[in-house]
Amino acid sequence: MFQVKADILSKEEVIPGVFSLTIVSPEISRNAKPGQFVHILCGSENDNFVLRRPFSIHRVVPGRAFEILFRVVGKGTEALSRAKIHESLDVIGPLGNSFTYSEKLESALLIAGGLGVAPLIFLAEELAERYVKLYPMIGAQEKAKLLCYIDFKRMGKKTYAATEDGSIGHQGTVVDLLNRTIHQIRPQVIYACGPKPMLRKIAETADEFGIDCQVSLEAKMACGIGVCLGCACVTKKGYKMVCKDGPVFNARDLVWDQDEVGRLPSGGCMCETQETQDSD
Amino acid sequence: MSVNLSVNLAGIKMKNPVMPASGTFGTGREFSEFMDIKSLGALVAKTVTLRPVVGNKPPRICETNSGMLNSIGLQNEGIDHFLKHDLPYMRKFKVPIIVNIAGNTLEEYAQMCRDLHGVEGVSGIELNISCPNIKAGGIAFGASARLAEQVTAAARYNTDLPLIVKLTPNVYNISKIARAVVSAGADAVSLINTVVGMSINIKTFEPCLANITGGLSGPAIKPIAVRMVWEVAQTVNVPIIGIGGITTAEDAIEFLLAGATAVAVGTANFINPRATIEIIHGIEAFLKERELTDIKQIIGKVKT
Ligand SMILES: Cc1cc2nc3c(=O)[nH]c(=O)nc-3n(C[C@H](O)[C@H](O)[C@H](O)COP(=O)(O)OP(=O)(O)OC[C@H]3O[C@@H](n4cnc5c(N)ncnc54)[C@H](O)[C@@H]3O)c2cc1C
Numbered sequence A: 001m002f003q004v005k006a007d008i009l010s011k012e013e014v015i016p017g018v019f020s021l022t023i024v025s026p027e028i029s030r031n032a033k034p035g036q037f038v039h040i041l042c043g044s045e046n047d048n049f050v051l052r053r054p055f056s057i058h059r060v061v062p063g064r065a066f067e068i069l070f071r072v073v074g075k076g077t078e079a080l081s082r083a084k085i086h087e088s089l090d091v092i093g094p095l096g097n098s099f100t101y102s103e104k105l106e107s108a109l110l111i112a113g114g115l116g117v118a119p120l121i122f123l124a125e126e127l128a129e130r131y132v133k134l135y136p137m138i139g140a141q142e143k144a145k146l147l148c149y150i151d152f153k154r155m156g157k158k159t160y161a162a163t164e165d166g167s168i169g170h171q172g173t174v175v176d177l178l179n180r181t182i183h184q185i186r187p188q189v190i191y192a193c194g195p196k197p198m199l200r201k202i203a204e205t206a207d208e209f210g211i212d213c214q215v216s217l218e219a220k221m222a223c224g225i226g227v228c229l230g231c232a233c234v235t236k237k238g239y240k241m242v243c244k245d246g247p248v249f250n251a252r253d254l255v256w257d258q259d260e261v262g263r264l265p266s267g268g269c270m271c272e273t274q275e276t277q278d279s280d
Numbered sequence B: 001m002s003v004n005l006s007v008n009l010a011g012i013k014m015k016n017p018v019m020p021a022s023g024t025f026g027t028g029r030e031f032s033e034f035m036d037i038k039s040l041g042a043l044v045a046k047t048v049t050l051r052p053v054v055g056n057k058p059p060r061i062c063e064t065n066s067g068m069l070n071s072i073g074l075q076n077e078g079i080d081h082f083l084k085h086d087l088p089y090m091r092k093f094k095v096p097i098i099v100n101i102a103g104n105t106l107e108e109y110a111q112m113c114r115d116l117h118g119v120e121g122v123s124g125i126e127l128n129i130s131c132p133n134i135k136a137g138g139i140a141f142g143a144s145a146r147l148a149e150q151v152t153a154a155a156r157y158n159t160d161l162p163l164i165v166k167l168t169p170n171v172y173n174i175s176k177i178a179r180a181v182v183s184a185g186a187d188a189v190s191l192i193n194t195v196v197g198m199s200i201n202i203k204t205f206e207p208c209l210a211n212i213t214g215g216l217s218g219p220a221i222k223p224i225a226v227r228m229v230w231e232v233a234q235t236v237n238v239p240i241i242g243i244g245g246i247t248t249a250e251d252a253i254e255f256l257l258a259g260a261t262a263v264a265v266g267t268a269n270f271i272n273p274r275a276t277i278e279i280i281h282g283i284e285a286f287l288k289e290r291e292l293t294d295i296k297q298i299i300g301k302v303k304t
């Protein structure tokens, strides 16, 4: 991982409220793997918010730069959307683990809800170079909000789309689309990124069909490098950190059920009681 | 003109007064990719407990104006794991190591002090007394002068190492607690730990943290911390480690002026992994600019 002051090479508002930034960093570009993320300081020193914001590496310009794709949802992303070309950003990366695949992988289904598509383009480009047969599946409310449809098309991939209003592709959710098509496609592996309830349903489908499934999770994080232990998620082997053990997890290792989470042991100093501690 | 940045913290010889705050720096491993750990005045490990602690349910953190709330819940692998795996790694940096410990009972604190006895590379023990004492009905050791005194005495009886007691700001009179721990044998005090706080998501009506409340840290708490360091410096005669919202050299200098002999940097490490190093350089530049030759010339020099 590197901490760099990196220039913005280009910026585009892809659809209203969603921006892509290309950021110059040979270090990050050379070392990045699909699924990894960068941690960016958004806004100026005078803003009264403090923490960095995590963004998936959307694609790399080999040896030179990398791209992120983000939606404006709050003050950090709002500040980042105002950054100008040639301005420099304080970026740490590449961080986290990555999607994994075997040398022998022949087919993969890539499924995303909304901005979840961000890390999947990088993955698709890498897998395409290895001649893996890809089935991209993306969803949005309407055609105009569908992200990266063109990108997959340009790669020559048949792209499965789902829109809530049916303005393109299947009318309904991307999960419906998956459930309708999975038995024909039968991929060796499913890679998924998006909101947690969606990931959970995808994991259930994958499980039913005995298909390996890797999901990229999100969590509020502070350090991004595995020291603050803030971005815990619940796995069958206990708490794991999204920033360092993840963001990519095997769906089978995760505990999805909130009730199950409720029964987990928890405690500050109290090693063996259910009491919790206020803070550290 | 060279500047002397070294300080002696209750027998711990530090080449400069800057160290990371417990729980915000891991063992230094991750940070070693961004900076030279050897340049630090000391290393402070995350709180270790007698047995492993799994930590609290997520979400564990949330950002607030100029700060953050955390309820990590002292997740750690226990002291045996620490001694076997973490300490040997930390020793490689050849800087003084302060081990921060927390227990549920006086006996647990005592036991850990004994476990640390004679261990190579341990330069001091910091007692995290913000933990609730189960026997006393869950009240934090650090929230009662009597309990704080007892836990310090229990540790003192079991160690010859420099003993630092880390004070919680969640009390009415921090000077009273400071006096109690010093009378029980503390060689130094560090303050402050996090300030209890709460944040609510108005979209969902739910608390932002699963634990409901958490500890506030970052620039938001700095004025509270500076005031408390200044008050405690008036009260006791032992060195103080100033902690709370330190992000820049200027912040650190405020604490030194208020009476801190050393400072610890917490939340700022998450934003800028080079924060500690930049603070050290900044303090040096500040002294040079004023043609001061020794850091001790500013410690406690606030004009009141
Ligand atoms: C590993 C990882 C990769 C990510 N990749 C992308 C990406 O490629 N593109 C993209 O648009 N977003 C991505 N996110 C989410 C992105 O980090 C958040 O949208 C961003 O931090 C929000 O910051 P803000 O200040 O604008 O919003 P805030 O004001 O902090 O919050 C606004 C809203 O966003 C939610 N939010 C805040 N932080 C996070 C977070 N870390 N994860 C999930 N939700 C959050 C809040 O709950 C709130 O509802 C990723 C998150 C993680 C953990």
Ligand SMILES: Cc1cc2nc3c(=O)[nH]c(=O)nc-3n(C[C@H](O)[C@H](O)[C@H](O)COP(=O)(O)O)c2cc1C
Binding pocket: A228, A229, A230, A280, B021, B022, B023, B024, B046, B047, B070, B072, B074, B100, B128, B166, B192, B193, B194, B216, B217, B218, B219, B221, B243, B244, B245, B246, B264, B265, B266, B267, B268
């Ligand atoms: C994520 C996090 C974890 C912490 N863990 C510990 C800990 O294990 N032991 C401890 O004594 N203090 C812990 N602290 C408190 C810090 O050491 C420090 O006292 C506090 O954060 C105030 O300093 P700051 O504003 O510079 O962060 C933690 C703080 C944070 C933010």
